Amino acid sequence: MELSGQQREDARRFLLGRRRSELTQDERAALAAVLSARMVIPARRTIVRRGEEVRHSTLLVSGFLSRYMDARDGYRQIVSVQVPGDFVDLHGYPLRRLDHGIATLTEATVVTVSHEDLTGLVKRFPHLARMLWFSTLLDAAMHREWIFRLGRLEAAGRLAHFLCETYERLRAVGLAADGRFEFPLTQQDIGEACGLTSVHVNRTLRRLREDGLVEVSAREARLLDMSKLAALGEFEPDYLYLDDERRSVR
Amino acid sequence: MELSGQQREDARRFLLGRRRSELTQDERAALAAVLSARMVIPARRTIVRRGEEVRHSTLLVSGFLSRYMDARDGYRQIVSVQVPGDFVDLHGYPLRRLDHGIATLTEATVVTVSHEDLTGLVKRFPHLARMLWFSTLLDAAMHREWIFRLGRLEAAGRLAHFLCETYERLRAVGLAADGRFEFPLTQQDIGEACGLTSVHVNRTLRRLREDGLVEVSAREARLLDMSKLAALGEFEPDYLYLDDERRSVR
DNA sequence: CGCGATATTGATATAGATCAACTAATGTGG
DNA sequence: CCACATTAGTTGATCTATATCAATATCGCG
Numbered sequence: 001m002e003l004s005g006q007q008r009e010d011a012r013r014f015l016l017g018r019r020r021s022e023l024t025q026d027e028r029a030a031l032a033a034v035l036s037a038r039m040v041i042p043a044r045r046t047i048v049r050r051g052e053e054v055r056h057s058t059l060l061v062s063g064f065l066s067r068y069m070d071a072r073d074g075y076r077q078i079v080s081v082q083v084p085g086d087f088v089d090l091h092g093y094p095l096r097r098l099d100h101g102i103a104t105l106t107e108a109t110v111v112t113v114s115h116e117d118l119t120g121l122v123k124r125f126p127h128l129a130r131m132l133w134f135s136t137l138l139d140a141a142m143h144r145e146w147i148f149r150l151g152r153l154e155a156a157g158r159l160a161h162f163l164c165e166t167y168e169r170l171r172a173v174g175l176a177a178d179g180r181f182e183f184p185l186t187q188q189d190i191g192e193a194c195g196l197t198s199v200h201v202n203r204t205l206r207r208l209r210e211d212g213l214v215e216v217s218a219r220e221a222r223l224l225d226m227s228k229l230a231a232l233g234e235f236e237p238d239y240l241y242l243d244d245e246r247r248s249v250r
Numbered sequence: 251m252e253l254s255g256q257q258r259e260d261a262r263r264f265l266l267g268r269r270r271s272e273l274t275q276d277e278r279a280a281l282a283a284v285l286s287a288r289m290v291i292p293a294r295r296t297i298v299r300r301g302e303e304v305r306h307s308t309l310l311v312s313g314f315l316s317r318y319m320d321a322r323d324g325y326r327q328i329v330s331v332q333v334p335g336d337f338v339d340l341h342g343y344p345l346r347r348l349d350h351g352i353a354t355l356t357e358a359t360v361v362t363v364s365h366e367d368l369t370g371l372v373k374r375f376p377h378l379a380r381m382l383w384f385s386t387l388l389d390a391a392m393h394r395e396w397i398f399r400l401g402r403l404e405a406a407g408r409l410a411h412f413l414c415e416t417y418e419r420l421r422a423v424g425l426a427a428d429g430r431f432e433f434p435l436t437q438q439d440i441g442e443a444c445g446l447t448s449v450h451v452n453r454t455l456r457r458l459r460e461d462g463l464v465e466v467s468a469r470e471a472r473l474l475d476m477s478k479l480a481a482l483g484e485f486e487p488d489y490l491y492l493d494d495e496r497r498s499v500r
Numbered sequence: 501c502g503c504g505a506t507a508t509t510g511a512t513a514t515a516g517a518t519c520a521a522c523t524a525a526t527g528t529g530g
Numbered sequence: 531c532c533a534c535a536t537t538a539g540t541t542g543a544t545c546t547a548t549a550t551c552a553a554t555a556t557c558g559c560g
Contacts, residue, residue, distance in 0.1 A: 094387055449508085
């Protein structure tokens with residue numbers, strides 16, 4: 001079967017910025033070959049609900065997705081924001097059933113891989129299997145950092161940490177530079193990620209702006225003083241396992 | 251090489267209570283064969299520090315371990331409590347370097363597997379490899395629930411949720427029944443897990459006791475009203491992927 | 501028995517939630 | 531392209547859950 005340029009390009013995004021986990025030509029081609037056609041999903045759509053069985057996994061090509069859990073009072077807690085290049089629900093492959101919901105934050109382009117195809121892939125390419133495992137472990141590492149953020153930082157630190165993490169992850173996949181990146185989340189979204197009300201996010205962002213640390217608009221975030229932000233958020237990017245962690249921040 | 255009864259017994263604990271992930275005789279024997287001798291570690295010892303490279307992974311046989319992150323102010327955030335049968339730092343195998351510390355909470359007995367041996371195992375037993383992956387994904391699922399707990403529940407709910415989760419996990423490995431289990435954590439430990447001060451843990455536990463929901467002493471926890479506790483903590487154990495989730499709680 | 505760690509309780513301070521109003525942006529149909 | 535509707539952002543006033551500080555009580559252990 002002929003590979004389309006689009007499939008190649010989509011497969012290339014996976015684990016971008018983690019050279020240590022470079023895939024071979026063969027592995028990448030095999031992955032590309034099982035990718036579905038691209039699908040575009042409007043903003044703020046639920047893709048998978050908690051408890052649902054999944055038969056394929058989703059690779060995010062562009063836009064932002066959230067993984068979230070609903071609370072009884074109607075509020076939701078975002079447990080993870082996925083950026084382009086992330087396999088969103090790869091863990092659904094061994095687990096079969098998702099323990100949380102997935103929704104778009106912005107309009108998003110995705111491609112999928114059926115679990116059947118994944119089984120074929122991991123049989124033929126043990127190293128690729130290991131890299132898929134690795135990528136789910138990155139998620140877990142980010143979860144842990146997310147726990148730290150909620151458990152030990154106050155509002156300003158949480159926002160600083162969240163912004164630093166998002167920046168570094170986008171930078172790794174070429175979507176951020178010079179402290180700037182597209183960031184079309186609402187203050188409500190940010191609050192749901194950081195365990196704060198949108199009102200408090202607003203006030204805290206204002207303070208950070210007044211202190212010259214960041215500027216966050218509806219479209220874009222600008223991190224004006226990375227080292228102060230990193231200090232405020234106690235952000236140490238080692239847990240992202242990036243290529244160039246020694247040079248980034250600090 | 252002859253397998254000792256102890257090795258067999260230790261290997262048997264892995265993924266106990268998750269029948270869906272049953273290992274074959276061969277797989278279990280192969281795992282048992284690479285387990286180290288048991289080691290006993292005193293309470294409150296750091297086992298691995300953040301950033302450390304690891305060359306083996308640890309299977310907990312008895313006692314409690316914590317995975318934690320240090321904050322600048324000297325406080326720590328516990329991101330996970332490991333119970334017997336858990337592979338504590340299996341994610342260190344693909345990741346190589348830990349993004350958090352590991353310490354004993356109580357005296358603990360552990361056995362280890364070298365990453366070299368793990369590589370041998372996963373080559374020979376792809377299904378076992380998948381189960382190892384599965385077990386790290388259980389950790390990730392618990393992390394997500396931990397995020398929910400910190401982000402969306404107030405003190406009483408957090409404690410209720412934490413106690414329910416711990417109970418169900420211990421029950422799965424035969425260490426809890428009738429709402430009771432050994433639970434030798436200090437209120438300080440509980441606070442570090444739930445993002446609360448020990449003072450507030452104390453007051454909140456008192457309220458739960460006065461309401462007839464739990465009794466937590468230095469040795470033991472007694473969950474007196476599981477259904478109220480589960481409601482208070484918005485605890486739905488599906489994320490633990492237990493054998494009998496339909497029957498448990500609720 | 502006495503000492504260090506843990507638990508308990510009280511008084512006070514504070515970060516963030518809640519409620520409420522208003523403004524600014526964004527989008528839609530006529 | 532404007533009028534209006536909808537959504538998101540902003541600000542103020544007040545309330546509350548939890549932190550902080552401090553003192554005492556209790557427990558487990560050598």
